[in-house]
Amino acid sequence: LLGNEEGAPGLECTLNGPSLRFHFETEFVLAGADFAARLDDVPVAPGVVTRAPAGALLELAECTRFGVRAYILVRGGFDVPYYLGSASTFTLGRFGGHAGRALRTGDVLHVSRPKPPAVENTLVSLPDFGNTWRIGVLYGPHAAPDFFTEGYIETFFTTCWKVHYNSSRTGVRLIGPKPKWARPDGGDAGLHPSNIHDNAYAIGAIDFTGDMPVILGPDGPSLGGFVCPAVIVDAELWKIGQLRAGDSIRFVPLTLKEAGSLQPGAKLPERNSPVEPEIVASIPLGLVCRASGDRYLLIEYGEPVLDLNLRFRAQALLEWLECERPAGIIEATPGIRTLQIHYDSGLLTRAELLTLIERAESSLPNLDDLAIPSRVVHLPLSWDDPATRLAIEKYMKSVRSDAPWCPSNIEFIRRINGLDSVEDVKKIVFDASYLVLGLGDVYLGAPVATPIDPRHRLVTTKYNPARTWTAENSVGIGGAYLCVYGMEGPGGYQFVGRTVQMWNTWRTTPEFRRGSPWLLRFFDQIRFYPVDAAELRELRDAFPHGRFHPEITETQFRLRDYHAFLEETAPETEAFRRNQRAAFDAERERWHEAGQDREFETADPSVPAPERSVPEGCRALKSPAHGSVWNVSVRAGERVEKGQRLVIVESMKMEIGVATPCDGVVVEVLCGPGAQVGAGESLLFLRPENG
Secondary structure (H helix, E strand, O other): OOOOOOOOOOEEEEOEOOEEEOOOOEEEEEEEOOOOOEEOOEEOOOOOOEEEOOOOEEEOOEOOOOOOEEEEEEOOOEOOOOEOOEOOOEOOOOEOOOOOOOOOOOOOOOEOOOOOOOOOOOOOOOOOOOOEEEEEEEEOOOOOOOOEOHHHHHHHHHOOEEEOOOOOOOEEEEEOOOOOEOOOOOHHHOOOOOEEEEEEOOOOEEEEEOOEEEEEOOOOOOEEEEEEEEEEOHHHHHHHHHOOOOOEEEEEEOOHHHHHHOOOOOOOOOOOOOOOOOEEEEEOOOEEEEEOOOOEEEEEEOOOOOOHHHHHHHHHHHHHHHHHOOOOEEEEEEOOOEEEEEEOOOOOOHHHHHHHHHHHHHHOOOHHHOEEEEEEEEEEEEEOOHHHHHHHHHHHHHOOOOOOOOOOHHHHHHHHOOOOOHHHHHHHHHHOOEEEEEEOOOOOOOEEEEEOOHHHOOOEOOOOOOEEEEOOOEEEEEEOEEEEOOOOEEEOOEEEEEOOOOEOOOOOOOOOEOOEOEOOOOOOEEEEEEEOHHHHHHHHHHHHHOOOOOOEEEEEEEHHHHHHHHHHHHHHHHHHHHHHHHHHHHHHHHHHHHOOOOOOOOOOOOOOOOOOOOOOOOEEEEOOOOEEEEEEOOOOOOEEOOOOEEEEEEEOOEEEEEEOOOOEEEEEEOOOOOOEEOOOOEEEEEEEOOO
C-alpha cells in the first residue's frame, strides 16, 4: 500500500497505543487489532492509506475486545539503526529499534526518505479474528510414540487450549490437559520426560517446558532442551501476535502441501488428527529427518544419548553446507545431536533438501580424522552466588514452594548424583572442562556445554514449572549440560553460581569481535576458577569495557585422541555412572513417596471468580484483561479523583493501569497483589460523588 521496501521498519503496539504528532506531511497505514485510532479526532480505518498533514495528532487508545497488537506503518518506514541485520527491537536484550527499548513520551522518530511514490489509496481486506482461534500446524518434530502416547496426541489436537496471561513475544503459555508421556524420563537430558538433548527451535514451535506448553514467538530462544509435538506453519504465524490472555485455541494438523498453498486468513480444513508422520525420511548411518514446520527440517543423529561423535557429525554437515552454499538454505543451527535447517520453501522444496542431505552425508570425511579448532577459556565463577539464591527465593514464593530442588539447587545436584557432600559438587564443577556444543540456548550467545570427561558429567532435571526470573550470567546444570544465561529472564537449569558476561552489545574488545558480540564459539572449552561475589561484581563491571581479559588459549580438539581417552577411563566412568543411576532412581522414588511427582496444576485465569453484587449506589471498577494484579494503590475509605490509577494489572508482560472514571470514595477492595483476575472481573467498588 505504501510502496515501501520489504522489511521497512514499523511500530508494534501491545494492548495500549501511543499518541504520535506528525511534524511533516506523510501517509500511514494501520493493521492488526482495533485500537480505536483517531487522527485529529477523526476515526481512522485500518488497511487503507491515510494522509497525515503536518501537525496532525494520531491517537491509539486501548485494544478493543479482540486481538492484542496493532501496527503503524509510515511511507518510507521509520529510520532506525540496524543491529545484526535487523531493525527490530529486542527489549529483553536491550538492543535494536529505538534505543533498544519501548517508546517513551517525548521520543522523536525519524522517517526514511521514501523512494517510490505511494500507491493508489486502496483498501486491503484484513483477516477477521475474535477470541476463538484455529491455528494450522505441521505434526512434529517430537511426537508419538517416541515422546507422547498416541492417546495424548489425539487429546492435543482436540483440546481447546486457553492462553495464559503470562505471555509475550517470547512465548505464549497455554493452559490445558497434562501430557501423557511415552517414557519415564529424559535419560541424560534430564529427569523429566519432556527433557531432550538440546536442539534448535523453529519459530512457532509448541514447546513443552515440563508439563506446560508454550508457543515459541519471534523473541523466543533459538535452542533448548524440550520436546515440541507441532510447529505453526508460516502462513499462520501472524496469529501468534494476536493471541490474548483468555483466548481459546485449537491446533489443526495440515499436510505439507496444504501449508505451502495456504494464504493468511484462509479457512482451515476440519481435522483433529495428523495425516502426515513427523519422521519424513531416514537416511543410512542412523540419520532421521523430522518435520519442524513447513520452513524447517530437524536432522537427528543416532540414539538419544550424549555422544560427542553425534555433535561432530552435525558439525561436518554444517561445514559442508557453509562450503557449498546451496540456494534456498537460510540458516543451519546445530544442537547436541541435531542440525536444524531453515530453508526457503519457494526456492528449495523439502524433497530437494532431503536429496541434498543424502548427497552431503555420502561425501563427509571419516570423523576420526577431524580436528576442530578450540579455545580454552578461563572464567571466574562465584559459587552459590547471592543472585542465584535470590532467584530460588522468588521461585519458592511465586511459583512452587515444595519443589525438590529447593531451597538449595546445589544440595539437589549432590543428592541426585549420589555424591557425599556439596564440596564434591564444587570440586567436580571446578575440575571439569566444559566443551561448548551449542550457542543461544537461553539467548544472547548462551552456551550449552558438557564436560569432556564423562566422570565430571553431573546430571540433573530442570525446573518444572520453569522459573520466571534468572539473573544475567547465572550458571546452571540441566540434564548433563551446563548453561550460562546470556541475559535476565526465565530459566530451568539448577544453579551452581554466576560468572561474567557472554554478550557485549555496544563495545568491541579483544574478547568480543566486531560484528560478533558473543564471547564463546563452538567447541570452546570453559574452565572455571573461584571468586567471591564482591570480586565477581568488579570483574563484571570491568569486562564489557575491556578492563578485564580472561585467559584464553588456542588449541584443537581431535576426536581420535578423545576416543583413546574414553577407552582409557572406561572402568572409572562406568562406576561413576552406576552410582549416578542408582541415586537418580532413588530420587525419583523419593519424589513419588513425598507426593512431589503429582500433577502440577497451573491456575486458569480465564475462569473468573464468582462475581460479587455491586452495593447500591456504587460502581465496580473492572479488570480490562485476564492477568495478575501487580499493585493496588488505594484502601477502603479513601477518596479518589477521576483518572487516578487505582489498580495495575499485569497481562501479556504489560502493566495496565486501571483508572477511576469519576471522583468518589472506595467502598471495598476485592483484590490484592498477586491475585489472578479475569477480564471484566470486579477489582473494587467505588461510590461516585454527586450520585
